[in-house]
Amino acid sequence: GAVVSQHPSWVICKSGTSVKIECRSLDFQATTMFWYRQFPKQSLMLMATSNEGSKATYEQGVEKDKFLINHASLTLSTLTVTSAHPEDSSFYICSARDGGARTEAFFGQGTRLTVV
Amino acid sequence: QKEVEQDPGPLSVPEGAIVSLNCTYSNSAFQYFMWYRQYSRKGPELLMYTYSSGNKEDGRFTAQVDKSSKYISLFIRDSQPSDSATYLCATAYGNNRLAFGKGNQVVVIP
Numbered sequence: 075g076a077v078v079s080q081h082p083s084w085v086i087c088k089s090g091t092s093v094k095i096e097c098r099s100l101d102f103q104a105t106t107m108f109w110y111r112q113f114p115k116q117s118l119m120l121m122a123t124s125n126e127g128s129k130a131t132y133e134q135g136v137e138k139d140k141f142l143i144n145h146a147s148l149t150l151s152t153l154t155v156t157s158a159h160p161e162d163s164s165f166y167i168c169s170a171r172d173g174g175a176r177t178e179a180f181f182g183q184g185t186r187l188t189v190v
Numbered sequence: 191q192k193e194v195e196q197d198p199g200p201l202s203v204p205e206g207a208i209v210s211l212n213c214t215y216s217n218s219a220f221q222y223f224m225w226y227r228q229y230s231r232k233g234p235e236l237l238m239y240t241y242s243s244g245n246k247e248d249g250r251f252t253a254q255v256d257k258s259s260k261y262i263s264l265f266i267r268d269s270q271p272s273d274s275a276t277y278l279c280a281t282a283y284g285n286n287r288l289a290f291g292k293g294n295q296v297v298v299i300p
Contacts, residue, residue: 078233080233108287108288115295116292117196117198117278117290117291117292117293118234118278118290120287120288123287165231167233167234169233169234169288178222178224178236178239179236179282179288180236181226181233181234181235181236182233183232183233184231184232184233186231
């Protein structure tokens, strides 16, 4: 299967600072990338969908000014959590789909964010 | 109504048993069906992918789709302790986003 690399795998930051998470598709071009958030023992909650070269589409209830998504190239999308607060502590996961006929999405390893 | 329903109850089975997991979905337009496996603190990994009714086998894993009843299943034969993980079903249509079930935590006891 295709490989999606997410970095960092874990990060601890102080309240009020910003954190950037990168998601890269290593062996395919990802026209669409998705960002999810997952709380312990819960399923994946879609935060936003980003298409290369256009603005991300955010799900209802997700603050676009707090969770900045950039999908500037076909292999890289970034999620920046701005002015992080302890309630933003969670597991963030990206996934990517290529532009071909394959519909399955491949996931990154996830980033565990802890805001102290 | 949620797009995909998956009873999130944990499931414990002895090693060697068959694991049976199920999901139902609400939108008849869903065309693609997937099962993902997620180990603790890791991203989900694609396990099975199918787009038609019927069975698809891959080693010890069998995915089953019944579009008439909007029901999808995953069977794991000869379960191993390494199969202990959370299993998520997912559906999609066209290029739209995936809809996930809540996930089933499976524990295979040696």
